Amino acid sequence: MNKTFFCLLLTGLSIQFSLAQRSELSVEKIMKDPSWMGTFPSNVKWGEHGENIYFYYNLQEDPSDSLYKINIKNSDEIVKVHWKDQEEFIPSNAVSNDAKTKKLYVKDGALLLYDVKRRTKQSLLNLGEDINDPQFLADENFISFTLNDNAYVYNFKKGNLRKLTNIKSGSKSSDSETSLSxxxxxxxxxxxxxxxxxxxxxxxxxxxxxxxEMTKNPEPFTFYSGARRVSDITVSPDLKYATFRLITRSDADKTDVPDYVDASGYTVNLPARSKVGSEQTKVELAIYNIEKDTAYLINTENLPGITDLPDYTEDYPDTDWEKEVREVIPSGAYFSKNGEYAVVNVRSHDNKDRWITRLDLESGELKNLDRQRDEAWIAGPGIGYSFGGGTFGWLPDNRHIYFQSEETGYSHLYLLNVENGNKKQLTSGDYEVFDPFLSNNKKYWYLTTSEVHPGERHFYRMPLMGGKMEQLTSMTGNNEVSLSPDEKYMVIQHSYSNKPWELYLKNNSAKGEARQLTSGQSEEFRSYNWRDPQLLQFEAEDGAMVPARLYKPEEGAKNGAAVIFVHGAGYLQNAHKWWSSYFREYMFHNLLTDLGYTVLDIDYRGSAGYGRDWRTGIYRHMGGKDLSDQVDGAEYLMSEHGVNAEKIGIYGGSYGGFITLMALFTEAETFQSGAALRSVTDWAHYNHGYTSNILNEPSKDPIAYKRSSPIYFAEGLEGNLLIAHGMVDVNVHYQDVVRLAQRLIELKKENWEMAVYPVEDHGFVEPTSWMDEYRRILKLFNETLLEQQH
Structure with missing residues (x-):
């Protein structure tokens, strides 16, 4: 037999064998409306009195999820909540007094008080206009709230109402005489x-x-906000001060996204966002001295390091960098319960500094208590973003504040004494802390951590001033805990790698088993043996150990091909032990594995869950270590799992689409094919809040943008590329792939195609769109990774 013919015959048989692999799954099945999988609980909360657990669910095949409840004394019954009963609920944003016996909330613009013990509601005020942000003051007979951008105080025992501030928009008009010619x-x-x-x-x-003019009463003090918007008015518990923020919105040009399939029959422009580097919102913090009836702005110019230049400026020696006072974003004031102290969390506009400061209310000066500097950018669990948020507050002693910081490289919980500046770290280790909060009696912390494993989450209790943490959950996976109002019970929203979310009930202790309350999987979903992917680490080129999830086919089904999946969002974790938010992709990976593919899902550099250094590993070079981690993953598959070097594909959406483009354009020797979904193609065209953290601003750090944007590397395309994008994507605009398509046309590239989805935004909604997209992805891999000559 001719040797060449024999090789061709073997190749043909190999292709037939590979394509003969079958699966119980299909793209049509896994990409249809997710209701086929069953119903799973979401938005879990306790009733006011700890008798019922409420959650969204769907037992009756309704068009969307509805509110259901379980009574903990009759936990075998899941009952749908009538909309009339929901009308009587106390809103989740109701504000409690210290003893948690009363709650304030606003309904239909009116202020109401709920007595938790008596289970009674009392209407306190209805002024015909919307009341906002009610708060109990130090004397809990007094309630502050805002109305029409001013602060008021109401004594609900005596029925007295007092306006505390006089803030008006615009500027004081001048009555000067008109000058005559x-x-x-x-x-x-x-x-x-x-x-x-x-x-x-x-x-x-x-x-x-x-x-x-000589005899009239002096005009009352008025603070004019000009064109600035007033927000976050906070009254001190002792009624001596109020603070408020002044917001100046930028007039930056925004990109319109055309909707070609609007119901009107006309093309309608959807307002979207501005691009990175555009003028940003300015935020100022003001103090209203109620006793002196005056207002003034706080001074941020004396913060330590306020004029520091970032290290990246050293890469531009020919630029004349001037040291200037940087723009900052102050939070609102956090007052101690007795009103004696106020602290302000200040972030620099470039997000390289966070200052925790004590505010001198008389002068408006800030005293620095803690400065966190990061030459990349400040972030991490519990640290919040530029406009505030995150873990921050006061202990009941009126001296200590608590917050989270990445000072050690992982986000941990700290206390700081505002009187002497002493700081104490309450948690420590190579793990991260999530969502800490104080117990009702203020003697303990409750918190979630990844101490057991980066891919697990457990719930703990810890003494107020630190000490041994007591682990209260034990089920492997993710345990999202809500405590009952009396803290006697935990309702646990739990999932595992191959098991979607269900509810469990457990006593608030380390002992005892959690009792399952829901079981929502459909018979159709349960009938398939969903894989529990292997959690592993492989070594990167720089020696780092990279976490990943591996899907291995049966030895007899193995076709020698591999697909690497790149999760989106950049800062997100997917190599973990719980049910993935990428559930469609998880099911697709099961399908691929049935067909003989080996699938690797990597938590590359920039992913969440592994501390500061991993988070910032992409600083100033997206498509650097985050891409080399994919290449090293491919090397691992070849050396450890027998994957053929000519049969490796890659795909992902959003950030994953961006990495796919960079892989096809710059690592052609590794990746034969790729599917880039809703991809960023040029980071200079993405938004400011996300991009400027990682790459700074295009006009200031063009080096970072040029080496990070796929459109500059399109000439490197050698493999087979599928581009897929929604045309009404208001996050990553369709314009991104249009510009890239033109670039590929000009480069005379032939081995690419683009699928567009006229009705889809960034996250697809329609099952038909999901099906079409993933049929194309599967076809791409089958035709280019399996049907090739050797």
């Missing part, structure tokens, strides 16, 4: 000289006006 001045003078009565009347009028 030289000609008109001459005419008036001539006229008054000729007509005595007219002259006398004018003199009398001027004398009367001067007298009234």
């Amino acid at each position: 030289e000609r008109d001045q001459w005419l008036e003078k001539e006229n008054l000289g000729l007509l005595e009565v007219v002259r006398e009347r004018k003199e009398n009028k001027e004398a009367s006006e001067a007298f009234r």
Whole structure:
């Protein structure tokens, strides 16, 4: 037999064998409406009195999820909540007093008080306009709230209402006389000289006006906000001060996204966002001294390091960098319960500094208590973003504040004494802390951590001033805990790698088993043996150990091909032990594995869950270590799992689409094919909040943008590329792939195609769109990774 013919025959048989692999799954099945999988609980919360657990669910095949409840004394029954009963609920944003016996909330613009013990509601105020942000003050008979951008206090025992601030928009108008022209001045003078009565009347009028001005009561103080919007008015618990933020919105140009399939039949432009580097919102913090009836801005110019230049400026020696006071974003004031102290969390606009400061309310000066500097950018669990948020507050002693910081490289919980500046770290280790909060009696912390494993989450209790943490959950996976109002019970929203979310009930202790309350999987979903992917680590080129999830086919089904999946969002974790938010992709990976593919899902550099250094590993070079981690993953598959070097594909959406493009354009020797979904193609066209953290601003750090944007590397395309994008994507605009398509056309590239989805935004909604997209992805891999000559 001819040797060449024999090789071709073997190749043909190999292709037939590979394509003969079958799966119980299909793209049509896994990409249809997710209701086929069953119903799973979401938005879990306790009732006011700890008797019922409420959650969204769907037992009756409704068009969307509805509110259901389980009574903990009759936990075998899941009951749908009637909409009339929901009308009587106390809103989740209701504010409790210290003893948690009363709650304030606003409904239909009116202020109401709920007595938890008596289970009674009392209408306190209805002023015909919307009341906002009610708060109990130090004397809990007094309640502060805002109305029309001003602060008020209400004594609900006596029924007294008092306006505390006088803030108005715009500026104080001037009543200065209109100046007369030289000609008109001459005419008036001539006229008054000729007509005595007219002259006398004018003199009398001027004398009367001067007298009234001397004897009238002084005008009350008014703070004019100009064109700035007033927000976050906070009254001190002792009623001496109020603070408020002044927001100046930028006039940056925004990109319109055309909707070609609007119901009107016309093309309608959807307002979207501006691009990175555009003028940003300015935020100022002001103090209203109620006793002195005056207001003034806080001073941020003396913060330590406020004029520091970032290290990246050293890469531009020919630029004349001037040290200037940087723009900052102050939070609102956090007052101690007794009103004696106020602290402000300040972030620099470039997000390289966070200062925790004590505010001198008399002068408006800030005293630095803690400065966190990161040459990349400040972030991490519990640290919040530029406009506030995150873990921050006061202990009941009125001396200590608590917050989270990445000072050690992982986000941990700290206390800081505002009187002497002493700082104490409460948690430590190579793990991260999530969502800490104080117990009702203020003696303990409750918190979630990844101490057991980066891919697990457990719930703990810890003494107020630190000490041994007691682990209260034990089920492997993710345990999202809500405590009952009396803290006697935990309702646990739990999932595992191959098991979607269900509810469990457990006593608030380390002992005892959690009792399952829901079981929502459909028979159709349960009938398939969903894989529990292997959690592993492989070594990257720089020695780092990279976390990943591996899907391995049966030895007899193995086709030698592999697909690497790149999760989106950049800062997100997907190599973990719980049910993935990428559930469609998880099911697709099961399908691929049935067909003989080996699938690797990597938590590359930039992913969440592994501390500061991993988070910032992409600083100033997206498509650097985050891409080399994919290449090293491919090397691992070849060396450890027998994957053929010519049969490796890659795909992902959003950030994953961006990495796919960079892989096909710059690592052609590794990746034969790729599907880039809703991809960023040029980071200079993405938004400011996300991009400027990682790459700084295009006009200031063009090096970072040029080496990070796929459109600059399109000439490197050698493999097979599928581009898929929604045309009404208001996050990553369709314009991104249009520009890239033109670039590929000009480069005369032939081995690419683009699928567009006229009705889809960034996250697809329609099952038909999901099906079409993933049929194309599967076809791409089958045709280019399996049907090739060797």
